[in-house]
Amino acid sequence: MSKKVRVRFAPSPTGPLHIGGVRTALFNYLFAKQCGGEFVLRIEDTDQNRYVEGAEAYIVETLNWLNIPFDEGIGKEGLYGPYRQSERKKLYQQYAEQLISTGKAYYAFDTNEELNFHRKDHERKGKTFIYNWHNREKLTNSISLTKEEVEKKMANGEDYVVRFKMYDPNQNEEDIIVAKDLIRGNVSFKKALLDDKVLFKQDSMPTYHLANIVDDHLMEISHVIRGEEWLPSLPLHIELYKALNWEIPNFAHLPLIMKPVGKGKLSKRDGDKMGFPVFPILWNAENGNVFSGYREDGYFSETVINMLALLGWNPGSEQEIFSLEELVKSFSLEKVNKSGARFDPEKTKWFQHHYLQEKNNKALSKLFAKLLINKGVTHNKDLLKIIGLLKERSSFIVDFWEQGSYFFQAPKSYNEKAAKKALKKKTPLLLSNLVKLLEECVDFSSESLTDKVKGWITENEIGFGNIMMPLRLALVGEMKGPDVFEIASILGKKEVISRINKMIVFLS
Secondary structure: OOOOOEEEEOOOOOOOOOHHHHHHHHHHHHHHHHOOOEEEEOEOOOOHHHOOOOHHHHHHHHHHHOOOOOOEEOOEOOOOOOOEHHHOHHHHHHHHHHHHHOOOEEEEOOOHHHHHHHHHHHHHOOOOOOOOOOOHHHOOEOOOOOHHHHHHHHHOOOOOEEEEOOOOHHHOOOOEEEEEEOOOEEEEEEHHHOOOOEEEEOOOOEOHHHHHHHHHHHOOOOEEEEEHHHHHHHHHHHHHHHHOOOOOOEEEEEOOEEOOOOOOEOOHHHHHHHOOOOEOOOEEOOOOOEEOEOOOOOOOHHHHHHHHHOOOEOOOOOOOOOOHHHHHHHOOHHHEOOOOEEOOHHHHHHHHHHHHHHOOHHHHHHHHHHHHHHOOOOOOOOHHHHHHHHHHHOOOHHHHHHHHHHHOOOOOOOOHHHHHHHOOOOHHHHHHHHHHHHHOOOOOOHHHHHHHHHHHHHHOOOOHHHHHHHHHHHHHOOOOOOOHHHHHHHHOHHHHHHHHHHHHHHHO
């Protein structure tokens, strides 16, 4: 095997990519880049019955949006292609036959009805049916049948699968498999308790287990970094490598991403229930259902990367904010936790707030301008100024609209509670006098307005609350927003006077 570090992300195109799968891709990418290695994308589509149109393109788009693109794979053909397993199926049969010829695998002709009978029979006896060393000679396969019987069944076109012979006590095999995991240390498995997995089906398609091993070997994958859910498959994969006389790659099994509350893995249901996405980008399902994604919900790719990196990986310091470049320098599998990582949607929003504050206002104004166009809002306002006023309390681009829609649309109503407090009998007269003052203003900057209006209030002993509260209500519709003179300056003289007059009419 090549000494060069080569890792792969190998999702199945069966639907949208779960955020846990995205983290697996990220950790593979970080490890590869830190080691000067290569990050490969392989599509594991051996199960054609579960293939979903558009899922493959979704995976590629996700990796590109997150700025963790693959070096080699679909559309980036290298020396080890093709990169879809369905296009590699001619490769697998020879290895299945090699395992049979060396006695490491065998043909099994058991029908689904026969297997179901055995399962139910075991259930009645309070047992679990496992197809392995203790019963394989009693079942219908090339171990229990004569060579002639096997040849006859094959000639008759009877359905069969190829099963791996996991353990044979008659050959004095070691019963314990000890494997080294780069995250968990040594893990051991008792072979006698494991079943004889199906490796190859009669439709000429391998199962995941055989295809995965063959492809990792032929693509010279040095490190297999995958989710904890694959840990039970590790003994089979190690035994397959041994049976084929291939060098075993390094394995690392990442901890599960757990629910924000309660027990169990993070699921789409948790996101629906608590109002956060569990997919990176939006997914339109074939049945018409639409699943939200982090991108469409307004999160930055930097937010998602930073959040995912700290789900199960501990840098060993108090640092929480990491750029992608910093992650590449700091990441190590040794600092990945063994135990599950609890997902925290509020922490994700905290990261998002940080990254919005870090972005320059010019970049934000372009994103905000797109949002306004999508809303059909035409304007001549200074978006840079508006963002400067609203940014500190914002986490998402949409927050600029939710906090500052009054910059673009006059209030259609006034907050009832605020109106009761701010509007008095004398308010219409005071506002009429304020209009006269504003009409005389040549300089409509916030500084000039502040001096002019506050000077007038003080000179006439009016009381600041009697002017400032109705003025804010007239311009905004409620008691929120930044400095009222900053708002007035951005709105401009004509619009400010129009809104104040609208309130006077409302009061009368």
